[in-house]
Structures are given as structure tokens and as C-alpha cells.
Amino acid sequence: HRVLVLNGPNLGRLGSREPEKYGTTTFAELVGVCEKTGAELGLEVEVRQTDDEAELVGWLHEAADTRTPVVLNPAAFTHYSYSLRDAIAQRTAPLIEIHLTNPATREDFRHTSVVAGVATGTIAGFGLDSYRLALRALTTLE
Numbered sequence: 001h002r003v004l005v006l007n008g009p010n011l012g013r014l015g016s017r018e019p020e021k022y023g024t025t026t027f028a029e030l031v032g033v034c035e036k037t038g039a040e041l042g043l044e045v046e047v048r049q050t051d052d053e054a055e056l057v058g059w060l061h062e063a064a065d066t067r068t069p070v071v072l073n074p075a076a077f078t079h080y081s082y083s084l085r086d087a088i089a090q091r092t093a094p095l096i097e098i099h100l101t102n103p104a105t106r107e108d109f110r111h112t113s114v115v116a117g118v119a120t121g122t123i124a125g126f127g128l129d130s131y132r133l134a135l136r137a138l139t140t141l142e
């Protein structure tokens with residue numbers, strides 16, 4: 001079982017990016033956590049990150065064409081990217097929207113997710129555990 005863990009803009013800077021909000025774990029460490037959790041669950045996990053909306057849309061097309069389940073942290077694209085939403089709407093397998101923080105507790109502009117309505121479900125507010133919980137949730141859906 002292959003799973004794509006896709007990450008949007010600024011998440012490559014985890015570790016140094018606003019550590020009081022996002023913690024001190026680096027993106028490289030996050031990749032390790034996802035791969036380890038995947039191995040424990042019998043999933044072959046591939047983690048990617050991009051700051052480029054077009055590249056992220058392309059990865060979602062690839063997932064749709066290959067029926068690959070996705071864990072997606074859309075980062076700021078969450079709040080305004082209709083092209084991301086339209087790409088997710090084409091999904092052929094479960095897709096779980098995740099966030100490290102709980103956007104509902106933050107600035108007003110973060111209270112809207114334009115992708116939530118086309119995701120299988122959303123997990124937010126649990127830090128790195130948001131990724132672990134999403135991978136576990138995928139195993140119960142397949």
C-alpha cells in the first residue's frame with residue numbers, strides 16, 4: 001500500500017519557522033516520522049514538499065491517476081486555492097487534510113478551508129501526531 005504525504009508552502013522550513021507555533025522538529029525529521037509510522041502500519045510512505053501551487057496540483061493529478069491515498073497538509077493554500085480544491089475533487093482514493101496547528105483557534109483568514117469539503121476528513125491541532133493519526137486513519141479506510 002503506497003501513500004503520498006504532500007506538504008505545501010513554507011513547511012520545508014519547519015524547525016526554524018515560527019517554532020512557538022510549529023515546534024522545533026525539522027522537515028527532515030518529519031519525513032523520518034512519517035516513514036517510521038508508515039513502516040509500522042505496513043504502508044510505503046513517500047513524503048514531498050513544495051512551495052509551488054502548480055507542482056502540488058500536478059502531484060494530486062498523479063495520485064488521482066494511480067489511485068494513491070494522500071495525506072495532505074496544504075499549508076496556506078488551504079485558505080484560498082480553488083485550483084487545489086478542484087484537483088482534490090478528482091481524487092480516486094481517500095485524502096486526509098491535516099494541519100499541525102488548529103486553524104480554528106488562529107486568525108480569521110485561517111478559519112476557512114476551501115479544501116475540507118472535498119477531503120475524506122480533516123485532522124488538525126496535534127502537531128506531528130496529526131501526520132501519525134492521518135496515516136493510521138488511512139489504514140482503517142482501505
Ligand code: DQA
Pocket residue numbers: 009010011073074075076077078098099100101102103110
Ligand atoms: C498549517 C496551518 C496554515 O494556516 C498555515 O498557513 C500553514 C501550516 C498547519 O499545519 O498548521 O502553513 O497548515
